[in-house]
Amino acid sequence: MSSKSCLPLRAAILAVAAAGLVLAGSSEARADCNTPNLLWALPPDGATDVPTNAELHALYVRTAEWLGEDVLLETVDGTAVSATPSFDSIEGRLTLVPDEPLTAGTDYVVHWPKLRGTNTATLGRGKDVAFHTGAGPDTERPQFEGVRSVSWDIDRERDECSKSVDERYAFDLELGAASDDGGRDSLTLLVFMTAGPDVAPNLAEPLLLRAMPPEGQSVRVEETIDRGLGKVCFAAIARDLLLTNVASGQSVACTTTVKPPFFYGCAIGRSHTDRFGLAALLISALLVYARRRR
Amino acid sequence: MLSIAVWFRDCIHAVFQMRWSTGAIVVALAVACGRTDLGLDPLSSSIVEMDAAEEPVQPKPDAPAVPPPSKDAGQPTPTCVPSEEVCNGRDDDCNGEIDEVSPIPCPGGGFRYCVAGSYSSCPVRCETCMPGSERICFMSYCNFWGVQVCASDGASFGPCHEDPVPSECRAVARDDQYSRTLEQCCLDNGFCCVDAFDLDGDGNKSEMLGDCQNVVCQ
Numbered sequence: 001m002s003s004k005s006c007l008p009l010r011a012a013i014l015a016v017a018a019a020g021l022v023l024a025g026s027s028e029a030r031a032d033c034n035t036p037n038l039l040w041a042l043p044p045d046g047a048t049d050v051p052t053n054a055e056l057h058a059l060y061v062r063t064a065e066w067l068g069e070d071v072l073l074e075t076v077d078g079t080a081v082s083a084t085p086s087f088d089s090i091e092g093r094l095t096l097v098p099d100e101p102l103t104a105g106t107d108y109v110v111h112w113p114k115l116r117g118t119n120t121a122t123l124g125r126g127k128d129v130a131f132h133t134g135a136g137p138d139t140e141r142p143q144f145e146g147v148r149s150v151s152w153d154i155d156r157e158r159d160e161c162s163k164s165v166d167e168r169y170a171f172d173l174e175l176g177a178a179s180d181d182g183g184r185d186s187l188t189l190l191v192f193m194t195a196g197p198d199v200a201p202n203l204a205e206p207l208l209l210r211a212m213p214p215e216g217q218s219v220r221v222e223e224t225i226d227r228g229l230g231k232v233c234f235a236a237i238a239r240d241l242l243l244t245n246v247a248s249g250q251s252v253a254c255t256t257t258v259k260p261p262f263f264y265g266c267a268i269g270r271s272h273t274d275r276f277g278l279a280a281l282l283i284s285a286l287l288v289y290a291r292r293r294r
Numbered sequence: 295m296l297s298i299a300v301w302f303r304d305c306i307h308a309v310f311q312m313r314w315s316t317g318a319i320v321v322a323l324a325v326a327c328g329r330t331d332l333g334l335d336p337l338s339s340s341i342v343e344m345d346a347a348e349e350p351v352q353p354k355p356d357a358p359a360v361p362p363p364s365k366d367a368g369q370p371t372p373t374c375v376p377s378e379e380v381c382n383g384r385d386d387d388c389n390g391e392i393d394e395v396s397p398i399p400c401p402g403g404g405f406r407y408c409v410a411g412s413y414s415s416c417p418v419r420c421e422t423c424m425p426g427s428e429r430i431c432f433m434s435y436c437n438f439w440g441v442q443v444c445a446s447d448g449a450s451f452g453p454c455h456e457d458p459v460p461s462e463c464r465a466v467a468r469d470d471q472y473s474r475t476l477e478q479c480c481l482d483n484g485f486c487c488v489d490a491f492d493l494d495g496d497g498n499k500s501e502m503l504g505d506c507q508n509v510v511c512q
Contacts, residue, residue: 091417119425162452163452202412222449248408250411
């Protein structure tokens with residue numbers, strides 16, 4: 001067989017191989033879409049001074065389903081601790097409530113299970129979390145200054161599930177100080193939209209539930225263009241391990257968005273960065289200069 | 295360094311000596327700070343400030359002024375008459391804290407919280423669709439059969455991608471193509487289908503019909 005007659009065959013083999021790689025990649029990517037992983041454990045791994053009346057929580061992806069998988073709590077020496085699990089499918093929260101108060105000054109380990117999820121065959125990730133109890137129970141509500149400010153931008157990312165490039169408003173919220181007698185690291189942050197195109201008056205909508213981020217770190221919430229266009233306002237609260245202890249969200253931060261596409265102007269003299277605007281000005285000045293020199 | 299300084303001097307000199315139209319463009323770029331909607335009249339005054347983070351506002355514009363938490367927490371202010379604390383943006387019990395009320399459990403899960411002086415709505419699992427779920431959509435060409443996948447944030451469906459027609463509806467797709475019959479075949483065979491032909495007659499062609507238990511938000 002001559003080399004020329006092999007070319008179409010080689011090309012066909014390469015095309016089939018490439019198609020197979022693409023299909024394999026896409027099916028694998030679809031399988032990874034929304035894997036029901038454990039996102040945050042409260043108290044987190046390595047926490048100290050955990051209150052003796054603490055309820056233990058694990059926040060999973062919201063498509064996670066708890067089918068009665070075992071949730072084990074034990075001391076470091078392997079002694080099992082009796083506790084009652086429950087699952088809130090709306091929050092994606094698996095909760096373990098010890099039947100008796102925890103012993104002060106003791107090391108514990110909780111084994112959060114791998115869960116199944118809706119619309120995926122992939123088993124999610126669980127986690128083993130170790131923590132040390134403090135001297136006594138949690139008796140105080142958390143303190144939280146809420147949302148200090150908000151800035152926004154447009155996010156265009158290829159979605160891992162739909163494989164399409166989706167436009168979303170990305171709101172970055174700067175948070176105030178937070179504290180709790182049960183430990184700041186064990187707080188849950190809940191973010192709400194208090195005003196927006198689809199928000200009824202005086203009926204804030206929950207947007208985000210996650211572990212409180214480290215101090216000084218902002219959080220991002222995303223909204224579709226329809227739901228985030230115009231004047232939007234945000235507030236946040238902090239919740240401790242007892243779920244009913246919350247710091248009420250009085251501080252509200254607002255901003256006004258513009259429908260894309262939009263033009264970034266130059267931000268001379270502003271404290272916020274606007275490298276695109278400054279670059280446009282410099283390029284314009286260079287073009288004028290070059291034209292004059294010619 | 296001297297050559298750079300000379301270059302900057304010439305550059306600035308050129309800017310000030312250029313024609314007024316070119317200068318206007320540069321000045322416009324300089325002052326058009328923020329994001330301007332391209333759909334707006336360029337002479338409109340509705341240019342929006344970037345990073346328009348406003349000062350934190352009072353929770354309810356029509357609510358009476360809320361005194362800031364006193365440093366002497368727990369000590370009632372002279373003008374405060376203690377009453378039962380409720381979610382209203384005020385320190386009703388005069389303990390220096392505002393709206394320290396318990397959340398209200400929701401029937402399906404989650405809680406309603408006191409936020410900005412009023413209770414929030416109950417949380418939902420998703421906004422539009424269950425992340426990663428799929429529904430059948432219909433196209434007016436090629437296979438006439440497609441699939442839409444819900445985005446990972448549950449806020450929208452992706453575009454309709456062509457997909458092989460299942461064997462149960464292959465004959466219908468071949469004979470009737472893009473039609474009510476094809477949608478009916480989709481429903482009859484247990485799929486979750488876009489009501490592109492408004493089979494239920496409610497005027498809504500963007501809703502889903504059929505076995506959509508794992509697709510709709512619960």
